[in-house]
Amino acid sequence: MTTMNYWTDKWDLHVDICPCDVHVNDWIADQKIRNKLVYHFGTGTHHVVGKEQAENGSGNMVFGITASIEEYEAYIKMASGSSKIAKSYIAYFGDIYLTNGALLPDFDVVTMVHICEFFFPNTASKEYGGMDDRGVLDLFTKKTKPGGHILFYTKSIGFEKAKPIVAAWEKEAPVTRIGDFKTLAVYRKT
Ligand SMILES: C[S@@+](CC[C@H](N)C(=O)[O-])C[C@H]1O[C@@H](n2cnc3c(N)ncnc32)[C@H](O)[C@@H]1O
Numbered sequence: 001m002t003t004m005n006y007w008t009d010k011w012d013l014h015v016d017i018c019p020c021d022v023h024v025n026d027w028i029a030d031q032k033i034r035n036k037l038v039y040h041f042g043t044g045t046h047h048v049v050g051k052e053q054a055e056n057g058s059g060n061m062v063f064g065i066t067a068s069i070e071e072y073e074a075y076i077k078m079a080s081g082s083s084k085i086a087k088s089y090i091a092y093f094g095d096i097y098l099t100n101g102a103l104l105p106d107f108d109v110v111t112m113v114h115i116c117e118f119f120f121p122n123t124a125s126k127e128y129g130g131m132d133d134r135g136v137l138d139l140f141t142k143k144t145k146p147g148g149h150i151l152f153y154t155k156s157i158g159f160e161k162a163k164p165i166v167a168a169w170e171k172e173a174p175v176t177r178i179g180d181f182k183t184l185a186v187y188r189k190t
Contacts, residue, residue, distance in 0.1 A: 002127055005095050005120045010070035013046035020113045020153040023182040025052045027151065028060065028109070030181065035059035036108035039140065041115070042066065043091050045074040049111075050089030054082075063107070064091040067118065097123045097130035101139050108148045110140045113184075116158030116165065134165050141173045144189045150175060152185040 015022050021044060028038070035058075040049045043064040050062040066072050075091035097119065116133050123130040131139070144150055152166060153159065166185075170177060175187045 002122075002129075004098070005067070005118075005123065005128070005130075006069065006093075007067040007071075007118065010068045010074075011042075011044045011046075013044060013048055018155075019183055020111075020156070021046075021048045023153075023184050024049050024111055024113070024151060027181045027184055027186070028053065028058070029056075033058070033060060033109065036061075037105065038062045038109040038111070039104070039107040039143070040064040040111045041096060041113055043071050043075065045071045047071075047075055047078055047089070047091060050075075050091060051078065051085060054085045054088035059088075061088045062090070063104070064089070065094055065096050066091055067093070067095050069093070095123075095130065096136055097132075098128075099131075099136065099139055101143060104143055106143050106145045106148075107140075108145055109151070110144050110148070111151045111153075112137060112140060113151065113153035114156060114158065115152065116162040117156060118158075133162065134169060137165065137169050138173065141169070141175060141189065146174075146189055148189050150187045150189065152187075153183055154180070154185050155183045 043066040053060040072093040079086040124132045174190045
């Protein structure tokens with residue numbers, strides 16, 4: 001039996017070190033996005049994307065992945081204490097490299113903010129059954145609705161590794177780079 005590559009750590013909100021989640025919320029507000037479905041890569045213990053969107057009256061709904069047991073436990077605690085959060089925000093425990101597209105709906109906004117940060121050597125092996133970073137990008141591009149947006153975090157510790165992968169993806173996938181917002185690079189699916 002092969003075990004899942006889960007994250008043995010947890011991440012609290014440190015906006016000075018990693019502002020990407022706050023910038024995702026800022027971008028959503030700046031774009032006046034309402035009543036849309038967001039996929040978020042990496043919830044943190046703080047769950048600030050799902051929480052903010054559930055509580056700010058935007059009507060936006062968030063589906064967030066965490067590979068950390070502590071972060072998932074934090075979600076259970078948060079959702080059990082708030083029907084508003086439980087109604088509009090689902091965090092789930094998993095390895096994004098094992099994503100099964102058949103289990104997910106299509107999204108209006110997809111955040112790929114931690115792409116290339118957590119790839120394990122065995123991830124794309126037959127035994128593990130996962131995919132590489134480009135595979136994740138291609139799958140989530142398919143799961144993005146036409147006209148929807150895909151966001152990257154340009155200050156990610158994985159961004160140097162991500163640059164050539166994103167550059168090749170940008171040429172081959174049905175996407176257009178439409179600009180930057182704070183630390184984020186923003187693409188639209190055509
Ligand atoms: C450095 S933390 C950042 C959390 C949050 N986005 C922030 O910026 O405050 C990285 C996040 O990626 C998640 N993560 C790590 N490996 C992952 C994987 N293989 N699949 C999905 N999420 C993963 C962790 O659970 C954690 O939420």
